[in-house]
Amino acid sequence: IAGITQAPTSQILAAGRRMTLRCTQDMRHNAMYWYRQDLGLGLRLIHYSNTAGTTGKGEVPDGYSVSRANTDDFPLTLASAVPSQTSVYFCASSDSMGTDTQYFGPGTRLTVL
């Protein structure tokens, strides 16, 4: 692994199903982030983690949960998907929270039907 990876690349999901988007970085960055990007709305922060073991809510956290059990992994879970969660999801990491360059994964395109 070099940098930050996300899985799956894309997914079609039935409403009401549970889904976990995976994100892994190998840069030993302290901070990690989840964004969603919708046409006309730009990137919006869902959840973030300042360091392993801590998480925080971003601008649009409802319907999503995260965990940060270790430095490398930051999964995003949709407990019961709804069509409004159809979006492109980007994971990112940075050395320090908010003040350093963020490195983004390639994104996950999620469609909820």
Next chain:
Amino acid sequence: RKEVEQDPGPFNVPEGATVAFNCTYSNSASQSFFWYRQDCRKEPKLLMSVYSSGNEDGRFTAQLNRASQYISLLIRDSKLSDSATYLCVVSQAASGGSYIPTFGRGTSLIVHP
């Protein structure tokens, strides 16, 4: 009103032109500022950080105006390959000493022959 605002464009310019984008922010306590570039359906990548004294990287110049609460990006001698969406990011202090990054919605640039 969104905390970070950009003119969505598109800015449609010929090769060789000079083009400038502004990004305004509402929180005077904002600390860190960045410009990212995003190509269609790809992840954002850092273009440049914005320092108080301004900074230049080849054809790109970024400036910060704290008094008027905006950052700017100037692109000289535009190339076809500069066609992309340019995202500004402003980080603001949050509880616990973290800085939360907020993205603007992006400005679309189209450089034509």
